[in-house]
C-alpha cells in the first residue's frame with residue numbers, strides 16, 4: 001500500500017534534479033545526522049502549519065543507506081501481500097495484456113524502488129527515513145511529502161484506512177490516491193511558501209514540475225507502460241483530486257475526505273463525481289466454478305475500475321481512443337482462473353457502461369483491442385454486438401447487451417453460452433449455436449479449427465463431487 005510506494009514521486013523529482021546538479025562532497029556522517037534531524041524538525045513544524053494537522057506524538061527519524069532501504073522494500077512487499085496474492089495480481093495483469101507473460105514483477109519492483117527511493121514514512125513503526133545519499137538541500141522536498149504522511153497517520157491511521165477498501169482494488173487505489181495526492185498538495189504548498197501563492201492559486205499543475213524527467217532513470221525506462229502509469233496515478237491524479245476537493249475551503253476540508261473516502265478511481269479521475277456522490281453499482285459475474293471444473297483454480301475476483309480499463313484500452317489502442325471510452329465506465333468485475341497443470345488462464349470480465357450507446361462504442365473499441373491482442377486467430381465471427389474467434393490459448397468472446405458487455409478469454413462456446421444464460425441473456429449468436437438451429441449441432445461436424453481448442457483442453461468438465469475452489473486472495477494487480 002502507501003507504505004510501499006509513498007516515497008515514489010518525491011524521489012522521482014530528486015532523480016531529475018540530481019541529474020542536473022552534481023552532488024556536493026558528503027560531509028562527515030555525524031554532521032549529516034545532526035543537520036538532518038534539525039531540518040526534519042523544522043519541516044515537520046511547517047507541514048503541521050500548512051495542513052492544520054497537529055503533531056500528536058514525537059516522530060522517529062533516521063538516515064538510511066541504500067542497502068537498508070532495499071531491505072525495507074523487500075520486507076514491505078512481503079508483508080503487504082503474500083506470494084500467492086502477488087502471483088494472482090501479476091497473472092491478472094498478464095491476462096489483460098498489461099504485462100508481458102512471465103514478467104518478474106517482484107524482482108522488477110524491488111530494483112525500481114531501490115533506484116527511486118529518496119525517503120519514506122513507515123506507518124508500521126511510525127518512523128521517517130531519508131536516503132543518506134540525498135543532499136540536505138534536496139531532502140527538504142522529500143521531507144515535506146513524507147512528513148505529511150506522518151501527520152496524516154497520526155490523525156487518520158493511514159495503513160488501516162487504505163486497507164479498509166480491500167478486497168476492492170479499485171477502491172484501494174482511490175484511497176492511496178488520497179494519501180499520495182494530499183501529500184503532493186502539501187509539498188506544493190511547502191514549495192510555494194513565501195511566494196504569496198498556494199496550490200489553490202494554481203489552475204493547472206504541470207506534472208513534469210513534480211515528477212521530473214522520469215524516463216531518464218534506468219529502471220523506469222524499462223518499465224511496461226502500465227506499471228509506469230499505475231505508479232504515477234496516485235501522485236498525479238491524486239494531486240488533481242485533492243486540489244479540486246480542497247478548493248475552496250483549503251486544508252480544513254481534508255478530514256472530510258478521510259471521513260468519506262472516494263470509492264473508485266473514477267471519482268479520483270473526475271472529482272465532480274466524488275462531490276456528487278456517484279457510486280458504482282455492484283455488478284456480479286455468475287459463478288462459473290462448477291462449469292469450469294475442479295482442475296482450475298480461481299486466482300482472482302476483483303474490480304478494474306475506470307483507471308484499469310483505460311490502461312487496458314490504452315495498451316492496445318493508445319490513450320486518445322482509450323480515454324473517451326473508459327470514461328463511460330459505470331461498474332465492472334472480473335474473475336480469473338488458472339488451470340492447475342498447464343497454468344493456462346481463463347478470464348471472464350463484465351463491464352457496465354453509462355448507456356447503451358456507450359456500450360456500442362465500447363464493443364467497437366474493445367473488438368479492435370482484442371484483435372490486436374490476439375494477432376494469430378482463426379474462425380473469426382464478428383457481428384453487431386458479438387465477436388468470437390479461436391486462438392492457441394482458447395476461444396475469445398465479447399458480447400454486449402444493452403449497457404453491459406461481457407468477455408470470455410481462454411474458454412469455449414458452451415461456457416460462453418452458459419455464462420449468457422446465467423446472465424439471463426438470450427443465447428449468443430455464435431457459430432455452434434447457429435449450426436444447432438440449423439440442425440447440425442453435433443460439434444464433431446464442425447470444422448476442426450473452431451472446437452479444437454476446447455476439445456483438446458477440455459477444461460469445462462463439471463466434477464460434481466468436488467466443490468468449486470474458493471479463493472480468499474486479494475489482488476496485487478495494481479502495485480501499491
Ligand SMILES: [Zn+2]
Nearest residue numbers: 006007180183
Ligand atoms: Zn507518499
